[in-house]
Amino acid sequence: SSTATKNTDGALQVGGVDVRELVAEHGTPAYLLDEADFRARARAFREGFKDFAVYYGGKAFLCTTVVRWVMEEGLNLDICSGGELAVALRAGADPKRLGFHGNNKSEAELARALDAGIGRIIVDSFHEIERLTRLAAERGVVAPVMVRVTAGIEAHTHAYIATAHQDQKFGFSITTGDAFDAVARINETAELELLGLHSHIGSQIFDSSGFEMAARRLIALHARVSDELGVDMPELDLGGGFGIAYTTQDDPSDPAQLATELGKIVEHECKALDLAVPKLSIEPGRAIVGPAVCTVYTVGTTKEVALDFGESRTYVSVDGGMSDNIRTALYDADYSCTLANRYSDEGPRLSRVVGKHCESGDVVVKDEFLPADVAPGDLVAVPGTGAYCRSMASNYNHVPRPPVIAVKDGRTRVVVRRETEDDMLSLDMGAE
Ligand code: LLP
Numbered sequence: 001s002s003t004a005t006k007n008t009d010g011a012l013q014v015g016g017v018d019v020r021e022l023v024a025e026h027g028t029p030a031y032l033l034d035e036a037d038f039r040a041r042a043r044a045f046r047e048g049f050k051d052f053a054v055y056y057g058g059k060a061f062l063c064t065t066v067v068r069w070v071m072e073e074g075l076n077l078d079i080c081s082g083g084e085l086a087v088a089l090r091a092g093a094d095p096k097r098l099g100f101h102g103n104n105k106s107e108a109e110l111a112r113a114l115d116a117g118i119g120r121i122i123v124d125s126f127h128e129i130e131r132l133t134r135l136a137a138e139r140g141v142v143a144p145v146m147v148r149v150t151a152g153i154e155a156h157t158h159a160y161i162a163t164a165h166q167d168q169k170f171g172f173s174i175t176t177g178d179a180f181d182a183v184a185r186i187n188e189t190a191e192l193e194l195l196g197l198h199s200h201i202g203s204q205i206f207d208s209s210g211f212e213m214a215a216r217r218l219i220a221l222h223a224r225v226s227d228e229l230g231v232d233m234p235e236l237d238l239g240g241g242f243g244i245a246y247t248t249q250d251d252p253s254d255p256a257q258l259a260t261e262l263g264k265i266v267e268h269e270c271k272a273l274d275l276a277v278p279k280l281s282i283e284p285g286r287a288i289v290g291p292a293v294c295t296v297y298t299v300g301t302t303k304e305v306a307l308d309f310g311e312s313r314t315y316v317s318v319d320g321g322m323s324d325n326i327r328t329a330l331y332d333a334d335y336s337c338t339l340a341n342r343y344s345d346e347g348p349r350l351s352r353v354v355g356k357h358c359e360s361g362d363v364v365v366k367d368e369f370l371p372a373d374v375a376p377g378d379l380v381a382v383p384g385t386g387a388y389c390r391s392m393a394s395n396y397n398h399v400p401r402p403p404v405i406a407v408k409d410g411r412t413r414v415v416v417r418r419e420t421e422d423d424m425l426s427l428d429m430g431a432e
Contacts, residue, residue, distance in 0.1 A: 010343025015407030048255030057285025200239025293386030321355010
């Protein structure tokens with residue numbers, strides 16, 4: 001549903017805005033956020049998962065404008081730090097619609113969440129259970145919690161973003177019995193209200209079998225809790241991680257179909273074990289914001305480099321790089337790109353789009369066939385950069401972070417402004 005198209009003269013148009021005009025006004029690099037596309041994806045999850053609560057995974061990308069869109073579209077919000085909580089509260093989000101994650105939330109973060117009246121805190125360790133109990137007691141409140149469970153699943157994705165196998169930092173293990181013990185502990189604690197179990201198996205996942213397996217294991221644990229403790233947990237969260245296509249146009253995930261599959265499995269398992277079917281929730285981040293953004297860069301230099309067998313590759317250097325998109329360097333992620341300011345009838349040339357940072361791993365797009373006449377001054381657009389690009393951006397080499405510009409119906413609105421050198425120097429206590 002992306003509204004990015006090419007004009008008859010070959011220039012890219014996003015949300016009804018010609019990128020050349022946008023760049024003339026706002027400069028490059030810039031993240032262009034297609035509001036209609038974001039809202040359509042949020043709505044597709046809301047409608048597809050109609051019996052579920054849908055929490056947008058704010059870590060993919062968050063700013064106050066996006067928080068408002070998420071709330072307007074009827075989604076809740078998953079946050080994982082005091083900073084994300086601050087953004088949500090500043091945007092006027094209803095704290096009841098926030099879920100707070102993290103394996104090491106600080107005392108101050110937990111206190112702020114409780115004081116705000118947060119909807120749920122997903123607890124991740126025995127230390128956190130103790131800490132939260134004390135903080136709730138001090139305030140005379142009851143903290144609503146879910147238990148993050150490690151389901152013991154090898155999700156087929158990059159090792160850095162898989163989270164349900166045994167040997168990693170998140171959650172309470174089902175296999176060791178920690179998950180049961182955590183539930184029992186919470187159940188005995190008057191200051192904590194046990195909402196249910198939570199699992200997040202990883203990110204950029206296409207195969208629904210991991211979700212199904214996690215659901216089965218969590219329901220089995222639920223059944224044990226129900227038998228041995230006589231406790232019924234009203235909710236079950238299956239986390240986020242729904243994959244998106246980075247290098248093709250096809251959209252792999254059909255929210256409605258996945259919802260139906262998961263809903264059926266949960267219902268079936270619960271009936272078989274004589275359990276009341278819990279209210280389900282999910283937490284998609286990437287699948288909502290990822291495809292809604294493209295990054296536009298200006299080409300600064302090109303250089304042809306000889307490869308073996310008489311082949312060559314053209315290095316196309318752009319004015320950003322690993323500071324605005326670390327995913328290629330960090331996860332070996334695949335992106336594509338397109339010439340965005342004009343039509344070219346030159347033949348394709350094997351190109352690698354690289355940034356301006358001082359290291360050779362600073363690659364944005366590993367391989368793309370760009371027209372052979374791409375030259376300094378041209379614009380290159382990289383689609384699919386909505387998730388984990390601006391949110392993981394850095395100031396490496398003191399390069400200011402790009403703005404996020406929302407486009408819709410031919411209008412533009414800066415939702416996060418470009419960082420300036422003064423912004424960076426304002427932290428430098430030795431600066432005049
Ligand atoms: N829920 C929990 C508990 C999570 O930890 C995450 C992501 C999500 C939901 C949202 O997952 P999504 O639907 O966006 O895949 N920086 C990595 C991804 C890290 C994901 C961290 N947790 C990347 O760029 O691929």
